Amino acid sequence: MDATLEILNLDSLDENEFQERTGVFLKQWESRVRPYIEMIDYLRHIGIEKDLALPSIAVVGDQSSGKSSVLEALSGVALPRGSGIVTRCPLELKLRKLEAGTGWGAVISYRDVQETFTNPSQVESYVRKAQNMLAGDGVGICDELISLEITSPDVCNLTLIDLPGITRVPVKGQPEDIGDQIRRLILKFIEKKETINLVVVPCNVDIATTEALRMAQGVDPHGTRTLAILTKPDLVDKGAEADILQIMQGKVVPLKKGYIIVRCRGQSDINENISLAEATRLETEFFRSHNHFSYLLDEERVTTRCLANRLTKDLVEHIKASLPSLTEQIQIRLSTVRLELKNYGQGPPLEPGKKGPYLSKRLLEFSDQISDLCRTGAKGEGNLYSLLRPVFKQWECHLRDSKTSFRDAVTELTENYEAYRGRELITFSDYSVYELLIQTHVQALRLPAMETLKIIRGIVQNEFRTMCEFCFPNFPNLRYKILNQIDDIHSKQEAKVEKRILEYLSMEKLVYTQDPVFTQKMVDFQFVEQQQEYESVCLDTGEDATSPKNCAIFDTRKLTPEKFIIYFEIVYQRLADFLPMLMLLFMLKEAAVMLRAESMDLRDGADVVKLLTEDSEAGRKRAELHQRMERLRQAQERISINL
Ligand SMILES: Nc1nc2c(ncn2[C@@H]2O[C@H](COP(=O)(O)OP(=O)(O)OP(=O)(O)O)[C@@H](O)[C@H]2O)c(=O)[nH]1
Numbered sequence: 085m086d087a088t089l090e091i092l093n094l095d096s097l098d099e100n101e102f103q104e105r106t107g108v109f110l111k112q113w114e115s116r117v118r119p120y121i122e123m124i125d126y127l128r129h130i131g132i133e134k135d136l137a138l139p140s141i142a143v144v145g146d147q148s149s150g151k152s153s154v155l156e157a158l159s160g161v162a163l164p165r166g167s168g169i170v171t172r173c174p175l176e177l178k179l180r181k182l183e184a185g186t187g188w189g190a191v192i193s194y195r196d197v198q199e200t201f202t203n204p205s206q207v208e209s210y211v212r213k214a215q216n217m218l219a220g221d222g223v224g225i226c227d228e229l230i231s232l233e234i235t236s237p238d239v240c241n242l243t244l245i246d247l248p249g250i251t252r253v254p255v256k257g258q259p260e261d262i263g264d265q266i267r268r269l270i271l272k273f274i275e276k277k278e279t280i281n282l283v284v285v286p287c288n289v290d291i292a293t294t295e296a297l298r299m300a301q302g303v304d305p306h307g308t309r310t311l312a313i314l315t316k317p318d319l320v321d322k323g324a325e326a327d328i329l330q331i332m333q334g335k336v337v338p339l340k341k342g343y344i345i346v347r348c349r350g351q352s353d354i355n356e357n358i359s360l361a362e363a364t365r366l367e368t369e370f371f372r373s374h375n376h377f378s379y380l381l382d383e384e385r386v387t388t389r390c391l392a393n394r395l396t397k398d399l400v401e402h403i404k405a406s407l408p409s410l411t412e413q414i415q416i417r418l419s420t421v422r423l424e425l426k427n428y429g430q431g432p433p434l435e436p437g438k439k440g441p442y443l444s445k446r447l448l449e450f451s452d453q454i455s456d457l458c459r460t461g462a463k464g465e466g467n468l469y470s471l472l473r474p475v476f477k478q479w480e481c482h483l484r485d486s487k488t489s490f491r492d493a494v495t496e497l498t499e500n501y502e503a504y505r506g507r508e509l510i511t512f513s514d515y516s517v518y519e520l521l522i523q524t525h526v527q528a529l530r531l532p533a534m535e536t537l538k539i540i541r542g543i544v545q546n547e548f549r550t551m552c553e554f555c556f557p558n559f560p561n562l563r564y565k566i567l568n569q570i571d572d573i574h575s576k577q578e579a580k581v582e583k584r585i586l587e588y589l590s591m592e593k594l595v596y597t598q599d600p601v602f603t604q605k606m607v608d609f610q611f612v613e614q615q616q617e618y619e620s621v622c623l624d625t626g627e628d629a630t631s632p633k634n635c636a637i638f639d640t641r642k643l644t645p646e647k648f649i650i651y652f653e654i655v656y657q658r659l660a661d662f663l664p665m666l667m668l669l670f671m672l673k674e675a676a677v678m679l680r681a682e683s684m685d686l687r688d689g690a691d692v693v694k695l696l697t698e699d700s701e702a703g704r705k706r707a708e709l710h711q712r713m714e715r716l717r718q719a720q721e722r723i724s725i726n727l
Pocket of ligand 1: 145146147148149150151152153154164170171247248249250315316317318319346347348349350351
C-alpha cells in the first residue's frame with residue numbers, strides 16, 4: 085500500500101501530537117490525492133462523461149437508511165433529510181478541500197441553472213428547490229443530475245453521488261411503479277465498472293434482505309467495488325451487537341472492501357440542535373465507549389472520519405487502476421470519431437486562419453458555377469435556355485398577334501378610307517393615319533413586354549437561388565447574404581431592362597427604318613410574288629404590266645397601305661430579337677458578373693465565422709464530432725500526465 089495513503093490512528097494521539105501529525109499527514113495526503121482528484125475534475129469539466137464513464141462513488145441504500153446523513157457528515161453541510169422520500173434526483177456532491185483560512189462556498193447546477201452561495205445553512209433549501217424544479221413538487225423522482233460543489237478547508241476531496249432511496253410500497257401521489265423507476269435509476273449508476281458502490285445499510289435491519297446490497301451484488305458479484313456502511317449503530321437492539329460484528333467480519337455478506345460503521349445525527353440530535361462538528365465528536369465518543377464496537381475504532385473501521393479517508397484512498401486507487409482502461413477507451417473512441425468524421429465529409433476548417441481562404445474558395449466555386457450556367461445554360465437537370473425559350477416564344481406570339489391585328493386594322497382603314505381621308509389628293513394616302521396605327525400597336529406591346537421580363541427574372545433568379553442552395557447547403561448565414569444579393573441585383577437589372585424597353589418602344593413609335601432595309605423587306609416579302617402574279621394577269625389581259633399606271637403599287641416612293649404591313653414586319657423582327665437579347669444580357673450575363681463581384685466582397689471584412697456557421701444535420705453532427713474529438717484529445721493529454 086502507498087505509505088502516504090495509510091490511515092493514521094489519530095484518536096490515540098495527544099492534542100499537540102495530533103496537530104503536528106495531522107498537519108504533516110494531511111500535506112502528504114493532499115499532495116498524493118489531489119492530482120488524481122483534480123484530473124477527474126478536469127475530465128468532468130471538459131464534459132468527457134458524455135463519451136466515457138469516469139471513476140466515481142455512488143451512494144445507494146433503502147429509503148431512510150441514512151444516506152444523506154452520511155453525506156452530511158462527510159461534507160459538513162446539512163442536506164435535505166427526514167422520513168419518506170427525501171432524495172428525489174441524483175445529487176452529485178463535489179467536495180473540494182481549500183487551503184486553511186479560505187471561506188466556505190457552494191455552487192449548485194442543474195439544467196441551465198447555476199447558483200452560488202456562501203452560507204452552509206442554505207444547502208438544504210437550494211437542493212430542495214432544485215429537486216422541485218426537476219422532479220416537481222411532491223414525491224416524484226427524476227434522473228436528471230443536480231451538481232453541488234462545496235469548497236471549504238474542512239472537507240475532503242471527494243465526489244459522491246447520492247441516489248434516491250429504494251422503496252417498495254408507493255406512497256400517496258407516487259406512481260405504482262415508483263420502486264421500478266428508482267431501481268432503474270440506481271442501476272444506471274452502479275452498473276458502471278468505474279463506480280464504487282457505497283451501500284448504506286442500517287444496523288437495525290436484516291442486512292441479508294437489504295435490497296440495495298442485493299442490487300450491488302448483482303452488478304458486482306465479487307464485491308470488488310462495493311463498500312458497505314452500517315448506519316444507526318445506536319439503534320441496535322441489546323444483544324444484537326454480535327450479529328453486527330459477524331457482518332463486519334464478512335460472515336453474512338462477504339465484501340472485498342468490507343464494512344464501516346458510522347453514527348450520524350438522529351432525529352433527536354437534530355431536535356436538540358446538535359451541530360455537525362459536535363456530532364462528529366459524539367460519534368467518536370460513542371464508539372470509544374461502546375462495549376462491543378470500541379475495538380473497531382483502533383482498526384479504523386468505524387466513524388465518519390475513517391470513512392472519508394477510506395473513500396478518498398479507495399477512489400484514488402480506483403482512479404489509478406482505471407487509467408490504462410480510460411486511455412484505451414479514449415483511443416477506441418478517437419478512431420471511431422475519425423471514421424465517422426470521414427463519412428460526414430469535409431466541412432469548413434476549424435482553425436480561424438484557414439476560414440477566410442476556405443470561404444474565398446467556396447465563393448469562387450459558386451461564381452464559376454453561375455458563369456457556366458450563363459454560358460452553357462447547363463444546370464442540374466435540363467438547361468436554363470430550355471426554360472427561357474418558351475417565354476420568348478410567347479413574346480413572339482404576342483408580336484405575331486399584333487401583326488395580325490395590325491394587318492386587319494390596315495385593311496379596315498383602307499376599305500373605309502373615305503371615312504379617314506383628310507385633305508390629301510386622290511390616290512395619295514394620309515401617312516399620319518397609318519403612322520398612328522403603328523404607334524398604337526407598338527404601345528399595346530408594352531404590357532406583354534413587361535410581363536415577359538417578369539417571367540424571365542423569375543426563372544433566372546430561381547436558377548441563381550437554386551445554385552446558391554446547392555453550393556452552400558450547410559451555411560444558412562452565407563446563403564441568406566447571397567440570396568439577398570441575388571434579389572438586389574435582379575431588382576436593379578429588371579429596372580434597367582424596363583427602362584430600356586420603354587425607350588425601345590418609344591423608338592419604334594418614331595416609325596422609321598433606313599430605306600434600303602425597307603426596300604429589301606418589300607422585295608423579300610410578298611411584292612415579288614405579287615408582281616409576278618400581276619404580270620401574269622397583265623399577260624392574260626394584254627395590259628402593259630410595266631406601264632407607269634400599273635407599276636404604281638410597286639413604286640417604293642408611293643404611299644400604299646401594304647407598305648405599312650411590310651413596315652410592321654420590320655417592327656416585329658426588331659422587337660422579336662431585341663427584347664430577348666436585352667433580357668439575356670442584363671438579367672443573366674450582367675447579373676452573373678455583378679453577383680460574382682458582390683459575393684466575392686463577402687470575403688473582406690465580413691464575419692467569416694458567422695458566414696461559415698453550419699446548420700444542416702451533417703454540419704451539426706460534424707461539429708459535434710469535432711468537439712468530441714477535441715474533448716477526447718484533451719482528456720488523453722491530461723491523463724498522460726498522471727500515468
Ligand atoms: N439514531 C440515528 N439516526 C440516524 C442515523 N443516521 C441517520 N439517522 C436518521 O435516519 C433518518 C433518515 O436519514 P436520511 O439520511 O434522511 O436517510 P436517506 O437514506 O438519505 O433517506 P432517503 O433519501 O429518503 O432515502 C433521519 O431522521 C436521520 O436523522 C444514525 O446513525 N443514528
